[in-house]
Amino acid sequence: MRKTAINTEVVDGVTFELRPLVRNATNPGWVCLRKTPRFVQRYRALAPELQGCRMVEVGVDQGGGTSFFLKLFKPQRLLAIELSSEPVPKLMNFLAEHDKDNCVNVCWGVDQADTVEVPRLVDDMFGGETLDIVVDDASHLLNPTTTTFELLFPRLRRGGLYVIEDWSSEHLMDARIAAEIASFPEKFQAQKQTSVGNADYEMPMSFLICQLLIASAHNAEWITDIRVGKGICEIRRGAADIEPGTPIADYLGGLGRWMLNC
Numbered sequence: 001m002r003k004t005a006i007n008t009e010v011v012d013g014v015t016f017e018l019r020p021l022v023r024n025a026t027n028p029g030w031v032c033l034r035k036t037p038r039f040v041q042r043y044r045a046l047a048p049e050l051q052g053c054r055m056v057e058v059g060v061d062q063g064g065g066t067s068f069f070l071k072l073f074k075p076q077r078l079l080a081i082e083l084s085s086e087p088v089p090k091l092m093n094f095l096a097e098h099d100k101d102n103c104v105n106v107c108w109g110v111d112q113a114d115t116v117e118v119p120r121l122v123d124d125m126f127g128g129e130t131l132d133i134v135v136d137d138a139s140h141l142l143n144p145t146t147t148t149f150e151l152l153f154p155r156l157r158r159g160g161l162y163v164i165e166d167w168s169s170e171h172l173m174d175a176r177i178a179a180e181i182a183s184f185p186e187k188f189q190a191q192k193q194t195s196v197g198n199a200d201y202e203m204p205m206s207f208l209i210c211q212l213l214i215a216s217a218h219n220a221e222w223i224t225d226i227r228v229g230k231g232i233c234e235i236r237r238g239a240a241d242i243e244p245g246t247p248i249a250d251y252l253g254g255l256g257r258w259m260l261n262c
């Protein structure tokens with residue numbers, strides 16, 4: 001049997017096992033982190049500027065990311081939001097041991113697209129203070145992801161960072177389907193299936209990344225910089241005031257709205 005290599009990262013004495021597609025570490029003493037080595041290297045590179053940050057993490061699952069950010073960034077405060085209303089005992093035990101100052105607040109049963117609850121939680125945790133970083137690794141769907149961006153991007157400080165993880169997952173899936181179809185042409189030809197063109201196909205989350213790219217061209221005072229890596233997109237907040245809840249269409253300008261038909 002072929003053995004798969006185990007990727008681990010030690011952060012501040014805690015061993016994280018990098019298993020993007022599963023929920024459990026192979027060793028009970030380790031924390032399972034659902035992130036690829038590429039993501040981890042990127043966050044490590046960002047760590048010096050984010051020490052003691054004010055952070056929001058959207059999408060908690062088993063809490064590997066929450067634990068990782070706690071150890072790596074040593075946040076002043078970290079608000080973590082999760083749709084599931086079931087607290088994860090493993091995470092709560094980890095926080096009891098490693099978060100002695102109660103910097104982390106995990107809010108279960110919160111939809112990232114809740115335009116009342118999300119701002120309320122941010123107000124409760126941070127008052128009028130700006131955020132340094134938001135990481136959205138939640139629904140990976142266009143509409144909720146856009147709503148969260150509209151709510152939270154304006155609340156970043158100047159130069160603050162908004163990260164959207166796994167923005168390309170639908171394209172990876174599409175490529176996989178295309179490869180499958182190519183390897184069994186007779187089977188799929190008979191059914192006249194294609195990987196795209198299905199009437200039920202939803203606009204993928206990558207459409208938001210296209211909008212943000214155009215937004216950065218239209219108004220550098222709102223978005224100074226956008227960095228699109230494999231699966232991870234980082235958007236830097238500019239200096240101008242932006243009203244929380246401003247619709248994404250307002251970021252684009254007339255030409256952008258015309259180009260993207262929105």
Ligand SMILES: C[S@@+](CC[C@H](N)C(=O)[O-])C[C@H]1O[C@@H](n2cnc3c(N)ncnc32)[C@H](O)[C@@H]1O
Pocket residue numbers: 033034035058059060061062063064065066081082083084110111112113137138139140144
């Ligand atoms: C990929 S997992 C998060 C992994 C986690 N960030 C980590 O690094 O370990 C995605 C999580 O987002 C949650 N989620 C999905 N839709 C959501 C929504 N609308 N609002 C908030 N959380 C959501 C899911 O329940 C799931 O736990």
